[in-house]
Amino acid sequence: MIDPRTLREDPDVVRASQRARGEDEGTVDKLLSLDAERRSSIATADQLRAEQKQLGKQIGKAKGDEREALLAKGKELAAKVKAAEAEQTRASGEFDELHRRLPNLVLPGVPEGGEDDYVVLKHVGTPREFDFTPRDHLDLGERLGAIDTERGAKVSGARFYFLTGLGAQLQLALLNMAAAQATANGFQLMIPPVLVRPEIMAGTGFLGAHSSEVYRLEEDDLYLVGTSEVPLAGYHSDEIIDLTKGPRRYAGWSTCFRREAGSYGKDTRGIIRVHQFDKIEMFVFCRPEEAEHEHERLLAWEEEMLAKIEVPYRVIDTAAGDLGTSAARKYDCEAWVPTQQTYRELTSTSNCTTFQARRLGVRYRDANGRPQTAATLNGTLATTRWMVAILENHQLEDGSVRVPEALRPFLGGRDVLVPPGE
Incomplete structure (x- = not known):
């Protein structure tokens, strides 16, 4: 598969390769969208896990009503983490599947066209x-x-x-x-x-x-x-x-x-x-x-x-x-x-x-x-x-x-x- 950095930093090169092959250029835009979703979901999940870790430390020190309130918050946060990880898995899976179907980037100078255009x-x-x-x-x-x-x-x-x-x-x-x-x-x-x-x-x-x-x-x-x-x-x-x-x-x-x-x-x-x-x-x-x-x-x-x-x-x-x-x-x-x-x-x-x-x-x-x-x-x-x-x-x-x-x-x-x- 192609380097994801090329996809993000120079998508026009990928589009040109797709055109030369006679493939759908729209795949590039779909991949960019999925990559943005994937990266956003990773960041969200990471942030929520960090909050969960910090909350765990607070619960360890708390007592009484404060502890009960923090435990309730922890339960709510755990549900958010689970949902965020599910979203991360979905977005990453969809990106990876489409990314693996994208053909290699043709090198400069390769003739465009099909079987008879050599x-x-x-x-x-x-x-x-x-x-x-x-x-x-x-x-x-x-x-x-x-x-x-x-x-x-x-x-x-x-x-x-x-x-x-x-x-x-x-x-x-x-x-x-x-x-x-x-x-x-x-x-x-x-x-x-x-x-x-x-x-x-x-x-x-x-x-x-x-x-x-x-x-x-x-x-x-x-x-x-x-x-x-x-x-x-x-x-x-x-x-x-x-x-x-x-x-x-x-x-x-x-x-x-x-x-x-x-x-x-x-x-x-x-x-x-x-x-x-x-x-x-x-x-x-x-x-x-x-x-x-x-x-x-x-x-x-x-x-x-x-x-x-x-x-x-x-x-x-x-x-x-x-x-x-x-x-x-x-x-x-x-x-x-x-x-x-x-x-x-x-x-x-x-x-x-x-x-x-x-x-x-x-x-x-x-x-x-x-x-x-x-x-x-x-x-x-x-x-x-x-x-x-x-x-x-x-x-x-x-x-x-x-x-x-x-x-x-x-x-x-x-x-x-x-x-x-x-």
């Missing part, structure tokens, strides 16, 4: 010209014995799949290459739990506008994560961490789950939009003043990985209305998919400033030893979806697929994927 920052590489009709990733995957969506649907339903043989090997090779890059750059590799408590899921901002995307186990009151960003963000919840030696960087390897609510009829073929996939996610805790620089570094590490799989891609600056609740700025890297003749997202990196850490209670000590709220950032390093771009961009006319050079050591030196028996 700004392309650059293109890298040139889409390949084929001298044959290219096959899509599912056709290639089936020929290679790598992807089986038919049996995935039989076992689990639509948008599930099996990675088989070369498909399983290719995914493991890709994720191992990402893990190697992450650890070489100082990230601590983590395999986190994929079930989290409600306070952790809510703390990262995923139970707001996008709660319909999250799988919930009602009987256990746990949520399946859609990204290891969630458990990694909660790793240091309610802690004061040491950032004196620089940012803390983690790379989480996990299976991820998404309901894909509202995507009926979209990307139903293949493994582009699925309910379950594997991913390595970078996650950073740092000082707020380091966050923008750290964001650029995360993007650079993502581009380093994309260069290793040798596919054309573009980088976009995501518009405010498509950021999600927690992000203040987000860059996406989208790879060219030949059979779709368009770019599709492979990576995303977000600067969440202090929004998540404030909700989760993650702090550090400043130069004066005072606790301050940390900043958090995240970025995708590799996912199952990357196989789509690898298969389609590196396919050969006979249905085999060239393995990008950097990936070969992770596939036992194999330079071409060929159908079984060939």
Whole structure:
């Protein structure tokens, strides 16, 4: 959630952020009103409790009729304290509930608008010209014995799949290459739990506008994560961490789950939009003043990985209305998919400033030893979806697929994927 001081001292910044996101500016005025009620009720309750304490001292010294009168006054005062505390609880509860629903403040320069209002920052590489009709990733995957969506649907339903043989090997090779890059750059590799408590899921901002995307186990009151960003963000919840030696960087390897609510009829073929996939996610805790620089570094590490799989891609600056609740700025890297003749997202990196850490209670000590709220950032390093771009961009006319050079050591030196028996 955003700093309440920003809300009080510079509400126009919050209103501008809401406008850029296409959200209701009236929420800001409602919050200011609730904050005033909350602060007034706290002051009233504090004053009445002080009077009650002072009266208690007087009662202890009084005798006879004076004591009886003071006791009667004390009873009346106790009722007022109880009413004031109830008002404080109400006002604070309403403020906190609305405050937690307010999305993060977008950073200066973020494009305004929705999903289609992104700004392309650059293109890298040139889409390949084929001298044959290219096959899509599912056709290639089936020929290679790598992807089986038919049996995935039989076992689990639509948008599930099996990675088989070369498909399983290719995914493991890709994720191992990402893990190697992450650890070489100082990230601590983590395999986190994929079930989290409600306070952790809510703390990262995923139970707001996008709660319909999250799988919930009602009987256990746990949520399946859609990204290891969630458990990694909660790793240091309610802690004061040491950032004196620089940012803390983690790379989480996990299976991820998404309901894909509202995507009926979209990307139903293949493994582009699925309910379950594997991913390595970078996650950073740092000082707020380091966050923008750290964001650029995360993007650079993502581009380093994309260069290793040798596919054309573009980088976009995501518009405010498509950021999600927690992000203040987000860059996406989208790879060219030949059979779709368009770019599709492979990576995303977000600067969440202090929004998540404030909700989760993650702090550090400043130069004066005072606790301050940390900043958090995240970025995708590799996912199952990357196989789509690898298969389609590196396919050969006979249905085999060239393995990008950097990936070969992770596939036992194999330079071409060929159908079984060939």
